[in-house]
Amino acid sequence: MLAHRPACTDPPVNLLSRVQALMVDFFWDRMHWVPQSVLFLPKEEGGHGLVHLASRGAAFRLRFVQRFLIGPADLVWRPVARALLERCGGLGLAESLFLMDLKGLRLNNLSGFYGGLFKVWGLLRKERPECCGSLFWLLREPVVRGSRFVCGVGPSLQQRLCEERILTLGQVVEVLNQSRLQERVDTRWRAHLGLTEAQRPEWRALYKPSLTKRGGDLQWRILHAA
Template identity: 25%
Template structure:
């Protein structure tokens, strides 16, 4: 670009002095080349400007807030003219003027006139009684299923933000054909296939499988007794002698909860004929054995609630059954996995739930790992536990307590650690030729903090105990 500009200046000077036609043609071509280059540069600058608009439009940058400031100034009303012709500029007066204007604009001018009302309605077509009954009837499950399957994927049909894929997956045709909702959390999810669920809900059940669940106390709600799953449930399940064929029959027939079983067999679950006919079984004996298996799993209180099911109103407002959670360590064990109390699902805080999941996710790393590196070095008894909370009590300050906590867990920048990050640093002790570890720094070195404390305590006719110093007990 600079070379072309220099050539244009030189040609312009020569053409003005000589009036040579060849120089004029060459000057014209050079100017045309410069114009083309300027056009390309302008297009590039325009593309870059559009890119900056896209990248910085939603970012919390100076560009974004500048646009918002301009938009706010453009939308601000600085003055209004009232109906009387006067101009108001005060913000409160502007608001009053706007409210009064729209109140008068949308003021209703309707007056009650029965004759006009009757004449208007008399000529309108009317719905027949049959159509009116159909329109006023309750929505059927088939209509709900048809409407659910026609929803567009990736969009949320309601205010809850749940996408249509969620409802499609949890209908009877989805999620193993079970049709469950909240009672999914009363089931053993690892025994089920979650392949039909969206990715988000797969991750929800993946997290749920990291936990150990325990149900405590009796269920006083008839609603939740009837909602107990009879397939892969935590309380009710198929017996060991039942094969996959029986599970498939129950799914296909839509008999997946205790309430559906009770509807076919009665509140005492003593009529196997209805269930056998629903499942397409010719052997009533198999159905009778299945009912006996489920009745043995129910408590006396549960059976009493079922017997009163026809006399008691069932409502879904009852509280969810009490479920307690803890990390599922499976085959892992160790000190760091002990003292894990079960936490109630309805009372678990976010912090406690985070701690539970962190232990469950990292169980293989925590397996048989000591709670402090000093346990093996000082040969602490298994029952001895570091009381690091005592570090944060007076007269110690928080700063000293944080340092002591790092000593307890071996989080000290000794040379054996620093040398792995910085090759210029040797892993040797500055006072001897041995490798400087945490234990060497505090105990084995020729000049250690422990030796200083031991001498000080000896001068006061007291003994210094390393276990008390490091563990706080």
């Protein structure tokens, strides 16, 4: 029960300190011959393997972050966690928050547990590889607040990007694509077939069974006159 509560809640620091002191007093019978840090060491290193409650709680939170970021794709609680994290600072981000510098960001709208995730995450030193081999994480790279892209974004531009919710590289790419597609017609056959503006191509119908993907790709290219 004692190990379960730090994993699910964020106990007050004073409470953890008192419980930790009681554990040490019980172990040493109130006779502190060596520093407490020695007791927390494994027996192989000269300690007694006594549990440090604050460190155990931090380990639980880091494990939660690890499973949230790179855990199995079928985690049933990930959508709930993502919805709660998107409330952080009103940014609407989840995974990308762990790539950003959150100093000065208001965490009041997060619960104690989720706020504690970022406190523990801030204790680590993060280093990004020079070559990012994952397009998934590259598109989630933030363009504000600790971005890896040195682009000289000023405070006014950062504020505008935050207001427009353009905070990650993927969102920048999406905005650029939308701006380039504004003047482009959905299909070049519209004028030849006399289609009205209300009539739109049913792109999903190209890949419905029993059509093969190769056949759907061919029809897609024909509609785009590619």
